[in-house]
Amino acid sequence: MTNTKEVLKGDEVTLDIEPGMNILEVNKKLAQKNKDILKEHNVQAIDIMGSIGAGKTSLIEKLVQKLKNKYRIAVFKGDLTTTIDADRIGRHGVQVLTINTGRECHLDANVVARAMERISLKNLDLLIIENVGNLICPAEFPLGTEKRVVVISVTEGPYMILKHPFTFMTADVMVINKKDLAETMKIDIKQLEKQAKEVKPDVKVAVTNALTGEGVEELIKVLEL
Numbered sequence: 307m308t309n310t311k312e313v314l315k316g317d318e319v320t321l322d323i324e325p326g327m328n329i330l331e332v333n334k335k336l337a338q339k340n341k342d343i344l345k346e347h348n349v350q351a352i353d354i355m356g357s358i359g360a361g362k363t364s365l366i367e368k369l370v371q372k373l374k375n376k377y378r379i380a381v382f383k384g385d386l387t388t389t390i391d392a393d394r395i396g397r398h399g400v401q402v403l404t405i406n407t408g409r410e411c412h413l414d415a416n417v418v419a420r421a422m423e424r425i426s427l428k429n430l431d432l433l434i435i436e437n438v439g440n441l442i443c444p445a446e447f448p449l450g451t452e453k454r455v456v457v458i459s460v461t462e463g464p465y466m467i468l469k470h471p472f473t474f475m476t477a478d479v480m481v482i483n484k485k486d487l488a489e490t491m492k493i494d495i496k497q498l499e500k501q502a503k504e505v506k507p508d509v510k511v512a513v514t515n516a517l518t519g520e521g522v523e524e525l526i527k528v529l530e531l
């Protein structure tokens with residue numbers, strides 16, 4: 307892999323890699339730095355991973371609606387090119403920063419660090435990061451958040467967990483979304499929970515319908531927010 311080069315709000319940010327240093331190692335170090343900075347400012351941060359269409363943005367909208375009176379919230383929204391999701395979240399009156407990653411299919415700790423420089427961490431309690439819609443490589447790039455959430459929806463079929471075990475291993479919380487469609491899709495939600503726990507025994511699970519908000523209180527509870 308070559309240098310990551312990510313564009314953030316018109317500015318070009320390049321991650322310089324020392325020769326011989328592995329990109330994942332560099333990312334890990336930067337993630338730890340982010341974690342320290344967030345801790346120093348008492349900001350809780352959550353990285354939300356999941357495929358395109360799993361319901362990440364809808365869930366974030368519901369979380370923001372329910373939590374915005376309790377916490378000062380900012381949302382970082384990783385996307386290849388558009389600001390559609392950011393606009394959806396922004397309607398709820400919280401600060402949203404879009405990180406357009408160009409061709410990169412994941413966020414990394416470097417772009418998150420650059421984005422963190424653009425907001426006032428002193429005036430923030432909760433940072434929610436919506437990763438790029440993709441269930442594979444975001445798992446390999448921790449961002450420095452305290453918690454990682456993986457969202458799957460029942461419309462993605464019964465094998466999401468078995469096919470992406472590494473992603474689920476890195477998750478603290480798994481959300482099973484679109485619960486209202488489970489019967490139509492012939493998905494056994496209990497089976498998905500069981501598979502997740504086989505991969506990550508201490509994973510916490512919330513079952514939601516992000517459109518109606520059902521299960522979002524449960525998610526807030528497992529996130530300890």
Ligand code: MG
Pocket residue numbers: 362363364391436439
């Ligand atoms: Mg989205």
Ligand code: ZN
Pocket residue numbers: 410411412443444
């Ligand atoms: Zn990627």
